[in-house]
Amino acid sequence: AQSVTQLDSQVPVFEEAPVELRCNYSSSVSVYLFWYVQYPNQGLQLLLKYLSGSTLVESINGFEAEFNKSQTSFHLRKPSVHISDTAEYFCAVKRNGFKTIFGAGTRLFVKA
Amino acid sequence: DGGITQSPKYLFRKEGQNVTLSCEQNLNHDAMYWYRQDPGQGLRLIYYSQIVNDFQKGDIAEGYSVSREKKESFPLTVTSAQKNPTAFYLCASSAGGTLEETQYFGPGTRLLVL
Numbered sequence: 630a631q632s633v634t635q636l637d638s639q640v641p642v643f644e645e646a647p648v649e650l651r652c653n654y655s656s657s658v659s660v661y662l663f664w665y666v667q668y669p670n671q672g673l674q675l676l677l678k679y680l681s682g683s684t685l686v687e688s689i690n691g692f693e694a695e696f697n698k699s700q701t702s703f704h705l706r707k708p709s710v711h712i713s714d715t716a717e718y719f720c721a722v723k724r725n726g727f728k729t730i731f732g733a734g735t736r737l738f739v740k741a
Numbered sequence: 742d743g744g745i746t747q748s749p750k751y752l753f754r755k756e757g758q759n760v761t762l763s764c765e766q767n768l769n770h771d772a773m774y775w776y777r778q779d780p781g782q783g784l785r786l787i788y789y790s791q792i793v794n795d796f797q798k799g800d801i802a803e804g805y806s807v808s809r810e811k812k813e814s815f816p817l818t819v820t821s822a823q824k825n826p827t828a829f830y831l832c833a834s835s836a837g838g839t840l841e842e843t844q845y846f847g848p849g850t851r852l853l854v855l
């Protein structure tokens with residue numbers, strides 16, 4: 630069975646510091662990987678996704694994630710965070726069919 | 742402006758009452774989904790529909806029902822059989838037909854029990 634593990638439930642960090650949100654998945658076959666972001670009392674929005682090709686994918690607001698097949702990881706990073714990055718971040722995995730499996734979420738709290 | 746709308750934003754349910762959450766999309770997407778979000782548990786799939794007039798149970802379908810009579814609409818009914826309905830409910834849609842398509846989410850409905 631597929632599963633997604635987000636290793637940290639909360640990550641506090643100071644503004645302009647780097648951050649890494651960790652995600653591991655279990656699957657014996659090829660998968661598609663996603664990071665979604667949820668701002669307070671809103672729905673989720675796609676941040677970035679890995680489908681194939683280059684293992685490093687980037688978003689328009691400075692986040693990046695690297696697909697590591699050997700470690701079955703898809704960690705999300707940003708070299709310098711802003712207050713506005715405070716949100717909950719969800720890692721997700723999709724294989725065949727229509728179901729997407731979401732991790733439990735990591736709450737990023739950026740402090741001034 | 743294309744997107745997904747959910748209503749109401751907040752909904753209160755009395756004991757023994759059925760309530761219906763609305764979800765509408767104008768993205769011309771084939772697939773639609775309902776998720777329940779509880780703190781620290783991520784998103785759990787309630788029901789999904791790949792095409793009009795067809796839907797399948799997700800991981801936590803007990804106590805819920807859905808219909809898909811129109812492509813753009815996928816309402817969710819929380820029945821009195823659902824003993825712990827307090828949660829944030831999210832509707833999503835995707836184009837369907839491909840493996841990698843993104844899901845687009847509505848703003849959510851928060852259901853509270855009186």
